[in-house]
Amino acid sequence: MEADSAKHPGSAWGRGVSRFVALALAMLLAGCAGLPKETERPPSHAFADTANTALGRLAVAGAPDAQQSGFRLLPLPAFSMHARLELVRRAQRSIDVQYYLVQNDETGRYLLRTLRDAAERGVRVRVLIDDLYTAGADALLASLAAHPNVEVRLFNPFPAGRGRLITRLAASLLDIDRIHRRMHNKLFVADNAMAVVGGRNIANEYFMRDAGANFIDIDTLVAGAVVPRLSSLFDTYWNSPYVYPIESIAQAEGTPAQRRQRFEEMTWDAAMWAPQTPIERDLLGYQALAEDLDAGALSLVWARAEAYADAPHKALGPLEERPRVTADAPEGVLFNVRRHVRAARRDALVTTPYLIPGRGGMESVRQLRERGVRFTLVTNSLAATDESLVHVGYRRYRPELVRLGVELYELSPKRVERTRRFGIFGSASGRLDGKSAVVDGKVVFIGSLNFDPRSDLHNTELGLFIHSPQIAAQLTSLIGFIAMDAAYRVRLGPSGNIEWMSPSEDGGPDVVHHEEPETDFGSRLKLELLAPLVPESLL
Known part of the structure; x- marks a missing residue:
């Protein structure tokens, strides 16, 4: 077959076109395929009588x-x-x-x-x-x-x-x-x-x-x-x-x-x-x-807690049943994260791999800063993110966040590798994926919610809210390790441009970067080309 194709390149090209057309037609027809209409889903529920299991006894005893x-x-x-x-x-x-x-x-x-x-x-x-x-x-x-x-x-x-x-x-x-x-x-x-x-x-x-x-x-x-x-x-x-x-x-x-x-x-x-x-x-x-x-004894911190999850119909229900603004769904995760963060009196600390605050988020930040609340955000740098398109959306808000006085940190893959506090990464890159918040040193959020439009509008999420100064202190310490040992501090330079600061390896003055650190010209150029084309609501 290979020799025949070499002799008649036109016929090989024709077969290639035929295959492409056949594949496209098959995909088009498949695009009309739908999910099964009559599907048996035998309902089942969690067992309530598990107090006598080994795990149940330990939980009750502690x-x-x-x-x-x-x-x-x-x-x-x-x-x-x-x-x-x-x-x-x-x-x-x-x-x-x-x-x-x-x-x-x-x-x-x-x-x-x-x-x-x-x-x-x-x-x-x-x-x-x-x-x-x-x-x-x-x-x-x-x-x-x-x-x-x-x-x-x-x-x-x-x-x-x-x-x-x-x-x-x-x-x-x-x-x-x-x-x-x-x-x-x-x-x-x-x-x-x-x-x-x-x-x-x-x-x-x-x-x-x-x-x-x-x-x-x-x-x-x-x-x-x-x-x-x-x-x-x-x-x-x-x-x-x-x-x-x-x-x-x-x-x-x-x-x-x-x-x-x-x-x-x-x-x-x-x-x-x-x-x-x-x-x-x-x-x-x-x-x-x-x-x-x-x-037979668990070392745990005991506290009052609440759990929330978005309803499945947030993602897939009829249009009239989906929340138009998910922040208005009281049983949803976003509603409760915003409720706690907006109530901050002293400080709020947030980690998220993907950060696109949107108008609502920026208004929350603005109100908190006007009340004198210290606000710290830790997210991925362009070098660390696995979603460069999301970074396009994030960087639109970055200068204003810094101007408002937000303490903004971006993860550095090189610093993660050097610190080894979170493991030995070797040749692998380090990326942030933790979704968490600490409010006033007493309320903690841990869950699946990213601070971006996709989590807000399109995906379902789940999260825990823990009312515990001890857990808050532990999480604050962990996030502090990331910010101090594994991230760049983002600031505005004298000319108003974004700068990234990191400690010098030899103990000298801080190193200041004027371009997205640990990236090359090609990745930055790609970002510039994509920026006008990306709809924020889908990020």
Whole structure:
């Protein structure tokens, strides 16, 4: 065939055109495909009677009273993954998992394998994943769902072209208003007694196992009164009409027994990547969770807390049911973040990987600064971000933020590598992914909400609000490590242009950068070309 094409390049070009036309036609036809109309979704809910499980007994025994919840911040990836795995291994009744991303890599496959092991010992496992990044994982997820006690469901799935992201998007061009709306929630609950909440997805780059780039993030272990509330929020999504069983979307080949064998074949190699139990203490002085669980006593900070999640119809309900301004939805995450931040009397500290304040956010900042409230923001630099288009939106607001007196910091990949406080990044870049806030040293937000229009308008989010000066002091300290050891301080120079400051490596005067640091001319030029073309509402 190759020789024939070489002799007749015109015929090869013709075949190429024919293939392109055929592919385009197939995609156009697929674009007319819709989601299944008659889909069975057997409703299920969190078990309420889990107080006699091992995790339930520990949670009850440690609580000062029935109204409080216990927390342990998980800033280091190894401790955060270890906490999830220990909850899976010790769960006796149920495990509920809800994520924007469960990657088909060593981290994702190992976690799915441990969930399979829990199901085999009789634990009910419910896995809910947003469908945006599951391309190529249908066989893996359908094989997991073939095990007794396991159900896998997808939020807002793609009905066609499922093998690759590009074919999925092409096959759904006529349904673009639906497919760009996603479930960004991150939640992990065991026995309706303990949970992990925060910003991490399940993928190598969230747990320091990626060769290219790894994220600095924050999760928290949760026990006590707020956990049933988290379970009820999971149930709302699990039983919603926007969620589809994997079997109704993906073609599952073979018998259930064959699919279970297929799962074993697809995940056995991940066992070789089993994360090790941390042997040292973390940044806050905590030991590995397994040691506490073995000893029968949890080291937690107990406090009053609230949990919120956007309703699923924020993303996918009929237009008349979607909140026009999500800040006006009292049960939503954004409403409650703004409520607490706007009430600040002394100081507010916010971290977010993507920062596009918009008019509402800028007005909030302006009011806080007029009242003399100290406002600190920590976000990614252009060199650190994995979404340069979002940086286009952010930089439109950067000069005004600095003029208002906001203490603005941008993460530096080089400084992250040098500090090693958050792990050994080696040749991998460091990026910020933590979504958090501290208000007046007593109220803490930890969750999935980015401070950008996509989180505001199009994606669903989940978050915790913890009323604890001790947790606030811990998180403030962690964010301080980032700002002082791993970031640039952004200021306005004498001519009014943005400047970036960092300490000198040899102890001399601060180094001042006049261009986006750690970037080249090409990346900055691309930003200039894209800036006029990017609609802020989609960022």
